[in-house]
Amino acid sequence: MPLSKKEELKLKFKALALRENVLRMVKAAGTGHMGGALSAADIVAVLYYKFMKLDPQNPGLADRDRFVLSAGHKCLILYAALAEKGYFPKEIMDSYGELDSHIPGHPSMDKLPGVEANTGSLGHGLSIAAGMAMGLKLSASPARVYTLMGDGELAEGSNWEAAAAASHHKLDNLTAIVDKNGLQIGGPSDSIMNYEPLQDRWASFGWSVRRIDGHDYPTIVQTLESLPFEKGKPSLIIADTVKSKGFPFAEGKAAYHYWKATKEELQLADEALAAARAGLEKALAEAQVKGGL
Amino acid sequence: MKQPAMLSAKAFEASEAPIKAFGEALLEAGKANPDIVVVSTDSSSGSGLSPFKAAFPERHIEFGIMEQGAVGYCAGMAAVGKIPFYAAIAPFVSARPFEMVKDDLGYMRQNVKVIGRCGGLTYSQLGPTHHSIDDFALMRTIPGLLVLNPGDPVSIRKATLALAKHSGPSYMRIGSPNMPVLYDEDLPFEIGKGILVREGHDVTLIGTGTVLCQAVKAAQLLDRKGISARVIDIHSIKPLDEDMILKAAGETGRIVTVEEHFLNGGLGSAIAQFLSQTRPTPVKMLGIDDRFASNGPYEGLLGQHGLLAEQIAASSIEFLKKKF
Numbered sequence: 082m083p084l085s086k087k088e089e090l091k092l093k094f095k096a097l098a099l100r101e102n103v104l105r106m107v108k109a110a111g112t113g114h115m116g117g118a119l120s121a122a123d124i125v126a127v128l129y130y131k132f133m134k135l136d137p138q139n140p141g142l143a144d145r146d147r148f149v150l151s152a153g154h155k156c157l158i159l160y161a162a163l164a165e166k167g168y169f170p171k172e173i174m175d176s177y178g179e180l181d182s183h184i185p186g187h188p189s190m191d192k193l194p195g196v197e198a199n200t201g202s203l204g205h206g207l208s209i210a211a212g213m214a215m216g217l218k219l220s221a222s223p224a225r226v227y228t229l230m231g232d233g234e235l236a237e238g239s240n241w242e243a244a245a246a247a248s249h250h251k252l253d254n255l256t257a258i259v260d261k262n263g264l265q266i267g268g269p270s271d272s273i274m275n276y277e278p279l280q281d282r283w284a285s286f287g288w289s290v291r292r293i294d295g296h297d298y299p300t301i302v303q304t305l306e307s308l309p310f311e312k313g314k315p316s317l318i319i320a321d322t323v324k325s326k327g328f329p330f331a332e333g334k335a336a337y338h339y340w341k342a343t344k345e346e347l348q349l350a351d352e353a354l355a356a357a358r359a360g361l362e363k364a365l366a367e368a369q370v371k372g373g374l
Numbered sequence: 375m376k377q378p379a380m381l382s383a384k385a386f387e388a389s390e391a392p393i394k395a396f397g398e399a400l401l402e403a404g405k406a407n408p409d410i411v412v413v414s415t416d417s418s419s420g421s422g423l424s425p426f427k428a429a430f431p432e433r434h435i436e437f438g439i440m441e442q443g444a445v446g447y448c449a450g451m452a453a454v455g456k457i458p459f460y461a462a463i464a465p466f467v468s469a470r471p472f473e474m475v476k477d478d479l480g481y482m483r484q485n486v487k488v489i490g491r492c493g494g495l496t497y498s499q500l501g502p503t504h505h506s507i508d509d510f511a512l513m514r515t516i517p518g519l520l521v522l523n524p525g526d527p528v529s530i531r532k533a534t535l536a537l538a539k540h541s542g543p544s545y546m547r548i549g550s551p552n553m554p555v556l557y558d559e560d561l562p563f564e565i566g567k568g569i570l571v572r573e574g575h576d577v578t579l580i581g582t583g584t585v586l587c588q589a590v591k592a593a594q595l596l597d598r599k600g601i602s603a604r605v606i607d608i609h610s611i612k613p614l615d616e617d618m619i620l621k622a623a624g625e626t627g628r629i630v631t632v633e634e635h636f637l638n639g640g641l642g643s644a645i646a647q648f649l650s651q652t653r654p655t656p657v658k659m660l661g662i663d664d665r666f667a668s669n670g671p672y673e674g675l676l677g678q679h680g681l682l683a684e685q686i687a688a689s690s691i692e693f694l695k696k697k698f
């Protein structure tokens with residue numbers, strides 16, 4: 082089904098709320114892995130607000146869909162989504178960086194409901210997610226498993242062990258998303274360790290692959306709607322994204338992987354989000370959505 | 375023969391980032407020996423490799439985020455005569471590729487120097503995946519592999535230069551925040567030899583790495599309570615300076631070990647293992663007990679594990695009261 086204007090706006094407002102949450106947490110600590118959190122914001126918003134079957138009141142629901150954040154340093158976007166969904170009181174976001182905070186620099190299932198795996202060391206998430214997919218299949222559960230990876234992360238060999246096993250075991254309830262923002266810590270990912278042609282590599286490992294614009298809502302929705310892309314195969318989405326998307330002063334710059342925020346930058350970030358909100362309000366007014374959102 | 379105590383008269387006046395000290399020394403070593411190459415897995419600048427990279431771009435090799443494979447590449451390069459220094463975040467060059475270090479470097483006896491930076495709890499806010507409080511335990515088990523953990527910027531420089539001269543597999547841990555300078559530049563430094571930091575006769579505090587400075591401050595606090603604490607810096611966890619430890623056990627009777635590591639398998643464990651078989655001596659081990667550490671500011675985490683100077687002093691006083 083094509084995405085209605087109303088639903089698109091609704092999702093965009095959610096993604097904006099997630100970006101606002103990310104900024105709130107960075108303000109609390111003064112630092113944070115912002116770049117890779119924001120490149121994934123639109124996809125995470127669509128997953129949490131349109132596709133994943135979840136119950137924030139019952140985080141342990143047996144047949145819930147699972148989201149494994151393989152690139153654990155992107156945790157700000159996971160916390161942003163969980164807070165917005167009501168998994169925990171929003172005030173917890175203001176404790177980012179504090180001693181014993183429930184939102185550490187990498188996600189911990191011991192500290193927060195809704196976190197499915199203790200990631201942070203790269204290259205673990207795909208195997209964990211695939212194991213969940215396997216177990217759920219064995220239990221005849223309808224649940225789907227999603228995992229989000231960074232493009233730099235793909236250099237970890239463990240991913241390719243997991244990739245081979247996932248197609249071997251026909252895990253078509255598994256979807257991996259590569260947040261291809263093209264940057265890692267040291268600069269452009271393909272200059273650091275080239276993994277192109279990425280699509281062909283995954284396809285040769287037995288995955289059904291699609292490459293999309295990771296900030297285009299109709300495309301994201303349409304792609305996630307057609308899962309699994311092929312019966313009997315795991316699905317791989319390569320999402321072309323922009324690192325730090327939403328903060329123009331930082332977009333596409335490797336230096337904002339781990340943001341040590343200055344006062345001026347925080348000001349710019351506030352302004353960017355305020356402008357984005359005004360833009361969405363205007364679009365909403367123009368669209369004359371019946372009954373509001 | 376009486377050894378001089380090495381604590382500088384200017385100790386604690388200055389401080390410096392450990393990766394800066396390491397990076398500058400690495401450049402110096404690289405100038406002296408054209409076979410030295412450096413290996414990065416997407417953390418060149420954060421690991422102090424920038425000065426070397428700027429001077430010798432063709433001897434700086436970037437692999438992206440593939441720590442396990444990088445250790446094998448290092449072994450291969452060493453097998454044909456290169457001297458790789460491989461530096462990255464401590465857990466990702468120790469626990470992550472442990473078997474590659476054990477087999478390809480240890481068992482194959484390859485001349486590769488693995489540097490774990492931001493070790494111990496220093497990557498405090500990033501949580502247990504980024505803490506490295508098991509690396510001594512892991513690395514100590516590998517026959518023939520050096521395990522170093524220098525405790526101030528001067529000794530980091532000296533350790534780096536000593537590693538460059540040493541032939542064989544090695545692991546060195548360094549921390550992240552600025553460390554106080556404890557020693558003068560003319561510090562004698564030898565792999566396998568401890569440093570007598572200050573004299574004392576009631577108890578010996580044996581510190582290492584990032585918490586050596588806490589042990590020194592603890593000894594200063596104990597002074598005020600009329601307790602004379604010797605301080606020894608064991609920067610070389612393996613091989614251990616058995617003579618210096620034995621002497622301290624004999625002369626002060628009690629030993630307190632201070633390390634940013636699990637109590638299981640760390641420096642205290644190595645010392646207790648040695649002393650129990652040579653000169654049974656009461657040892658109080660300070661470190662991280664059998665649980666994952668939390669997250670938050672570095673000093674906060676040190677405090678949760680009793681590793682701040684005041685806590686070390688208090689634990690030492692309690693320990694001295696105890697009858698054995």
Ligand SMILES: Cc1ncc(C[n+]2csc(CCOP(=O)(O)OP(=O)(O)O)c2C)c(N)n1
Binds near residue numbers: 466
């Ligand atoms: C095993 C491991 N090695 C190194 C790191 C340090 N690290 C954290 S993020 C990062 C770069 C990740 O780049 P990418 O996967 O492209 O993520 P993104 O750019 O989307 O943030 C690195 C090297 C880590 N967390 N885990």
